Amino acid sequence: MSLPEPKSEPALQPMPEDWQRALAVVAHPDDLEYGCAAAIAAWTDAGKEVTYVLATRGEAGIDTLAPDKCGPLREQEQRASAAVVGVDTVEFLDHKDGVIEYGVALRRDIAAAIRRHRPELVITLNHRDTWGGVYWNTPDHVAVGRATLDAAADAGNRWIFPELTEEGLEPWNGVKWVAVAGSAQPTHAADATAGLERAVRSLLEHRTYIEVLTDEDPETYCRTFLTGNVQAAAERFGGKPAVPFEVFNR
Ligand SMILES: [Zn+2]
DSSP: OOOOOOOOOOOOEEOOOOOSEEEEEESSTTTTTTTTHHHHHHHHHTTOEEEEEESOOOTTSOTTSOHHHHHHHHHHHHHHHHHHTTOOOEEEOOOOTTOOOOSHHHHHHHHHHHHHHOOSEEEEEOOSSEETTTEEOOHHHHHHHHHHHHHHHHTTOTTTSHHHHHTTOOOOOOOOEEEEETOSSOOEEEEOTTTHHHHHHHHHTOHHHHHHHOSSOHHHHHHHHHHHHHHHHHTTTTTOOEEEEEEEEO
């Protein structure tokens, strides 16, 4: 008797490239560096503009550091880490780390950011309850991911947040795709070859956080983690190391 062959997963499609501006919206400093910085490096190399918006400053992320000390430090690390992959603009929405509430206020803040930056591509992080059914996700990631998927539409509707129009933020209905990083159901991928080395350095900029997280040498830790991730996606992307995304078309 032989076991049935495992069903092979369908190939990942290349990410859309016919866009100029992307906005990445996540909950915490390091959320982008743990997954998609290699893709972002390649996009900024190609002359595309990528902007980061973080719901919090990650001030509750380090047990040994009180939030009033931790927030400014992690903000600084996030700005340095964005610069490594060619991202100059990093904004913080100042929701409270660990207790971000999904709701109208969060949707409004993200819709305002989308109207300010007018992206064609919006990027966010896994909005589902779990990481592939294995690990429970954090409520902050779920809230920000869901609110970002919602806000891509909210930003284009003049009547949902009319106060934004009064502030001079005209509706922007130009978001064509929302790409979710860290999804267990990816549909697309970006080649990570050119950006991988910068992705490692970008994650390494979160040094304070990483030094508390692991006893391993920080660089070895970053390289092992990111290389493992992009290699895992390679088998569905023609053997090329890749950053996978679940893409929702609009
Ligand atoms: Zn996070």
